[in-house]
Amino acid sequence: MDQIVTETSQASVVPTFEEVQNAVRVLLAWAGDNPGREGLKDTPARVAKAYQQLFAGYHETADDVLKTTFGEVAGYQDVVIVRDIPFFSHCEHHMLPFHGVAHVAYVPSERVVGLSKIARLVELFARRLQIQERMTSEIAVALDRCLQTKGAGVIIEAEHMCMSMRGVSKSGSRTLTSTFNGMFQKDPALQARFFSCVKR
Ligand SMILES: Nc1nc2c(ncn2[C@@H]2O[C@H](COP(=O)(O)OP(=O)(O)OP(=O)(O)O)[C@@H](O)[C@H]2O)c(=O)[nH]1
Ligand SMILES: [Zn+2]
Numbered sequence: 001m002d003q004i005v006t007e008t009s010q011a012s013v014v015p016t017f018e019e020v021q022n023a024v025r026v027l028l029a030w031a032g033d034n035p036g037r038e039g040l041k042d043t044p045a046r047v048a049k050a051y052q053q054l055f056a057g058y059h060e061t062a063d064d065v066l067k068t069t070f071g072e073v074a075g076y077q078d079v080v081i082v083r084d085i086p087f088f089s090h091c092e093h094h095m096l097p098f099h100g101v102a103h104v105a106y107v108p109s110e111r112v113v114g115l116s117k118i119a120r121l122v123e124l125f126a127r128r129l130q131i132q133e134r135m136t137s138e139i140a141v142a143l144d145r146c147l148q149t150k151g152a153g154v155i156i157e158a159e160h161m162c163m164s165m166r167g168v169s170k171s172g173s174r175t176l177t178s179t180f181n182g183m184f185q186k187d188p189a190l191q192a193r194f195f196s197c198v199k200r
Contacts, residue, residue, distance in 0.1 A: 020048040054090065057127030062142035065120045069111040069147065079190065081105040082118045083198045091162050092129035100158030100174065102126075102136075103198040106143055107150040107183050107190075118143075132158055136177040144181050151183030153194050 015023075021044035025035040033040060083103040091098050102122045125138045140154045155178040164171035184190050 017048055021045055055127055057124045060124055062121060062146055065117055065124055066113055066146035069113050071111050073112055079105050079107050081197050082115055085119045085122045087122050087126040089126040089130045089135060091160055092131060094162040096161040098158045098160040100156060103155040104139060105194045106152040109148050109150050113147055132156055132175055132177050137179045140179045140181050149182060151181055153180045153184040155198055
């Protein structure tokens with residue numbers, strides 16, 4: 001059996017495609033439906049394939065995403081902010097989606113990264129089972145580690161389907177999390193500037 005190891009998980013055994021389909025059939029029966037009926041015949045295979053896309057973040061690392069950097073920035077030293085990066089993730093408690101936007105800021109030391117790579121970094125951590133706090137922190141730590149920034153900040157605003165569709169059933173409530181490293185941690189004015197830049 002293959003082993004997978006991610007930045008956040010212990011090694012675990014990868015099931016076969018057939019085993020995943022059987023697990024989906026069990027869930028269909030648990031939901032109260034008949035996994036053998038015509039309309040659900042191909043559903044287990046579709047769900048298995050959908051999971052490969054929804055949880056693709058387990059098969060990539062931040063180092064892969066941020067490996068290309070640029071050094072010719074003509075002395076640019078100020079903050080870089082990429083705001084309103086939309087994402088879909090899944091909470092690790094209920095495996096239900098949470099979705100929203102991430103705002104990512106960093107102060108480069110010598111090198112910058114392509115802007116799309118910031119969005120790819122958000123995508124990498126979103127496409128895993130998450131809690132919002134950890135996802136926020138993981139993005140900032142990875143950016144810091146791979147780019148050797150002078151400081152990084154991440155703000156995430158998201159709505160959790162486990163709160164909207166079930167349980168307490170409060171749709172529309174949004175959770176805001178933020179994390180600051182390096183200069184962002186030491187300088188409240190920089191934090192305030194970041195918050196005001198992303199304010200709607
Ligand atoms: N801190 C944090 N909590 C989350 C996140 N996603 C889901 N949760 C919460 O995880 C908690 C799980 O609570 P439990 O009491 O173990 O589970 P539960 O009985 O299903 O809770 P209810 O949702 O209140 O019905 C709930 O309060 C969820 O709102 C997240 O990203 N961060
Ligand atoms: Zn949840």
